Amino acid sequence: MSYTRTAQFTNRRTTNWSRNQNTVQFVSAVKLGPVTHTVLVALMITVLGLIYLTQATRASGYDYAASDITDKISALTEQKKDLEVENARLTALQAVKNSSVAKSMTTPTDVQHVTE
Amino acid sequence: MELHFAPKSRARGLAIILAIIMALFVVRLFYIQVIQHQYYVSQADSEQIKQFTLRAKRGEIYAMEADKPVRLVMNETVYTVWVDPVQVADKQAIVDALNRVAGGNTRKDFAQYIERAGTRYQVLATKVTRTQAELLKKENLAGVGFDAVSQRVYPEGQLASQVLGFVDSEGVGKYGVEQASNDRLRGQDGLLKTVTDVRLVPLTVGDKNIKKPARDGDNLVLTIDRNIQAEAEKALVEGMQRTGATQLSVIVMNPNNGKVLAMANLPTYDPSKLNEVADAAAFNNDTISNPYEPGSDIKTFTVATGIDKGVITPQSTYLNTDYIKIDDITVSNASKGQTGNITMQHALNWSLNTGMVTIAQRLGNGSSITRSARDTMYEYFHDRLRLGQLSGIELANEAKGVVVSPDEEQGNAVRYSNMAFGQGMDATMLQVASGFGALVNGGTYYVPSIINGTIDADGNYHAAADKPRYPGVISPASSTTLAEMVYQARQAFYSKTDKPGFYVGGKTGTSQTIKNGKYVSTETIGTYLGFGGEKGASPSYVIMVEVAGKDMNLSGNAHAMPIFNEISNWMIDYLRLTPRE
Numbered sequence: 001m002s003y004t005r006t007a008q009f010t011n012r013r014t015t016n017w018s019r020n021q022n023t024v025q026f027v028s029a030v031k032l033g034p035v036t037h038t039v040l041v042a043l044m045i046t047v048l049g050l051i052y053l054t055q056a057t058r059a060s061g062y063d064y065a066a067s068d069i070t071d072k073i074s075a076l077t078e079q080k081k082d083l084e085v086e087n088a089r090l091t092a093l094q095a096v097k098n099s100s101v102a103k104s105m106t107t108p109t110d111v112q113h114v115t116e
Numbered sequence: 117m118e119l120h121f122a123p124k125s126r127a128r129g130l131a132i133i134l135a136i137i138m139a140l141f142v143v144r145l146f147y148i149q150v151i152q153h154q155y156y157v158s159q160a161d162s163e164q165i166k167q168f169t170l171r172a173k174r175g176e177i178y179a180m181e182a183d184k185p186v187r188l189v190m191n192e193t194v195y196t197v198w199v200d201p202v203q204v205a206d207k208q209a210i211v212d213a214l215n216r217v218a219g220g221n222t223r224k225d226f227a228q229y230i231e232r233a234g235t236r237y238q239v240l241a242t243k244v245t246r247t248q249a250e251l252l253k254k255e256n257l258a259g260v261g262f263d264a265v266s267q268r269v270y271p272e273g274q275l276a277s278q279v280l281g282f283v284d285s286e287g288v289g290k291y292g293v294e295q296a297s298n299d300r301l302r303g304q305d306g307l308l309k310t311v312t313d314v315r316l317v318p319l320t321v322g323d324k325n326i327k328k329p330a331r332d333g334d335n336l337v338l339t340i341d342r343n344i345q346a347e348a349e350k351a352l353v354e355g356m357q358r359t360g361a362t363q364l365s366v367i368v369m370n371p372n373n374g375k376v377l378a379m380a381n382l383p384t385y386d387p388s389k390l391n392e393v394a395d396a397a398a399f400n401n402d403t404i405s406n407p408y409e410p411g412s413d414i415k416t417f418t419v420a421t422g423i424d425k426g427v428i429t430p431q432s433t434y435l436n437t438d439y440i441k442i443d444d445i446t447v448s449n450a451s452k453g454q455t456g457n458i459t460m461q462h463a464l465n466w467s468l469n470t471g472m473v474t475i476a477q478r479l480g481n482g483s484s485i486t487r488s489a490r491d492t493m494y495e496y497f498h499d500r501l502r503l504g505q506l507s508g509i510e511l512a513n514e515a516k517g518v519v520v521s522p523d524e525e526q527g528n529a530v531r532y533s534n535m536a537f538g539q540g541m542d543a544t545m546l547q548v549a550s551g552f553g554a555l556v557n558g559g560t561y562y563v564p565s566i567i568n569g570t571i572d573a574d575g576n577y578h579a580a581a582d583k584p585r586y587p588g589v590i591s592p593a594s595s596t597t598l599a600e601m602v603y604q605a606r607q608a609f610y611s612k613t614d615k616p617g618f619y620v621g622g623k624t625g626t627s628q629t630i631k632n633g634k635y636v637s638t639e640t641i642g643t644y645l646g647f648g649g650e651k652g653a654s655p656s657y658v659i660m661v662e663v664a665g666k667d668m669n670l671s672g673n674a675h676a677m678p679i680f681n682e683i684s685n686w687m688i689d690y691l692r693l694t695p696r697e
Contacts, residue, residue: 063319082192
């Protein structure tokens with residue numbers, strides 16, 4: 001009876017030996033040919049592409065949210081400006097002079113100044 | 117891998133054809149992707165990358181109210197409503213909505229433009245407010261669009277309009293602060309270059325996005341006090357009604373720092389209604405743009421020069437005969453009869469030209485206005501008190517005026533005899549008021565200013581750097597003497613017009629005008645130049661008033677002084693000055 005090595009075991013002497021390294025290595029029985037390799041690589045690239053597209057689309061989604069918020073800020077800023085203009089108009093000298101409060105004021109009949 | 121085809125088999129032929137086709141693809145792709153790379157990249161960029169201008173906001177303009185800034189000029193976004201007649205689905209709905217929401221802003225007969233053939237853009241309404249625009253947008257009117265436009269708003273109406281100026285349709289400042297400080301006010305537009313979607317929403321994908329933020333314009337705070345300005349304008353309007361004068365100007369300054377507190381002219385205009393201005397002359401700020409012969413107001417400058425050079429005192433006397441001869445001309449007094457040996461104070465009280473010519477002579481050899489006397493007068497008038505020089509105030513269209521140098525042929529004794537009482541020279545009201553401020557404040561010339569500071573984006577006020585000042589234009593003692601003489605000149609005739617207990621001085625001016633190269637008495641300009649404040653302290657304000665009218669005889673005391681009185685007495689209350697015995 002002759003002894004032959006199986007393909008599943010590789011003598012440690014045939015590999016570069018180093019400490020704490022397994023002395024045997026597993027070799028799969030499944031053999032993948034070049035076409036399978038190509039398909040797998042293509043699949044991996046496709047998956048990575050999909051991941052990239054997902055992330056890119058997700059970022060664009062944030063862009064829309066950011067755009068909406070920017071629009072809201074602009075609208076509120078405009079509203080604030082309008083209120084400031086209205087406030088300035090209402091507190092303008094002419095508006096104050098024509099107000100009912102000002103019209104109901106009277107001129108003092110006698111004013112005396114204190115001198116130092 | 118080795119392929120084995122039977123010779124001349126169809127499979128071999130097919131393989132060769134496929135190989136050729138593949139080769140063609142490769143060559144074509146190489147051409148497109150490598151050789152034409154840049155071309156297609158730019159094509160793609162032009163489709164995907166959009167460039168937007170980030171508009172800088174024009175700075176607002178504030179006035180002061182005591183120590184608090186208040187807005188004079190603001191920005192407001194308004195909308196132009198337009199229609200694309202090709203896309204209009206319901207004309208009546210547009211007409212109804214516009215009449216209901218923005219009836220006051222629509223173009224005349226706007227309905228006829230809604231279905232105008234051969235056009236894609238017709239304006240229907242302008243200056244529609246944001247609220248109105250939002251109401252219209254809710255109507256979802258097919259074919260109707262909105263353009264946002266930023267415009268200047270003036271909450272105080274026409275207050276200080278000639279100081280402010282305005283912004284034209286191109287967004288460029290014209291006249292006043294708007295023009296002089298246009299670069300500071302307009303800011304700098306920014307840039308956004310980005311990939312967008314079809315709705316022009318900016319996307320962060322791509323590596324070519326650029327954002328350069330806009331830098332908004334500076335918010336400028338003027339030295340103008342809103343209340344003083346309003347009072348000055350009110351006094352001018354009343355003065356116009358009282359005198360019938362057609363051109364009136366007033367300037368109010370703080371002589372202790374050169375800040376202009378009010379500056380007004382009539383006629384004026386409303387900057388929000390530029391289309392209603394009939395005469396562009398209304399845009400001019402005459403206090404800085406219209407040099408004139410200041411007349412007797414300048415006698416205060418001549419007297420100050422004489423005092424500072426030590427050739428006169430208030431009690432110095434001279435023989436007044438109402439006439440004085442200079443070379444081949446004779447100068448006479450407007451007010452005659454004050455003859456005999458009279459004091460310089462008396463000459464100033466009565467505004468006697470002979471007294472001023474005498475001072476000019478005493479600056480020389482005592483009997484004639486020598487070159488030395490002229491050099492001295494030029495040094496004081498032009499070099500020290502800056503008449504005939506641009507003041508550098510931050511306002512557009514400042515005029516220089518003319519003070520003829522003794523170096524020039526025209527700078528002779530006759531010219532300088534006239535200059536001694538304010539004729540034969542041109543100066544602006546700002547120059548005269550600024551110089552006068554130096555004469556009564558202790559002798560320091562403050563370069564006049566109209567910009568008080570800025571307000572940052574957070575609303576914090578930052579004072580502007582102090583402008584240059586020139587102490588010692590006359591000595592403090594000379595200044596005190598001059599102020600007292602001007603005070604006495606006012607007290608001599610008009611003491612009852614002032615609130616009691618305050619130190620108010622002034623000098624009238626009535627200037628002849630030049631018609632066809634000759635002085636005429638049929639048209640005179642009335643001015644009044646004075647100061648006011650507490651007794652024993654530096655004056656708190658200087659006021660100068662001018663009234664003029666075509667073919668009108670207007671005088672300093674009858675027409676200009678009442679305007680001064682009104683403002684001066686109001687200022688005493690407004691500044692809360694303390695009366696003293």
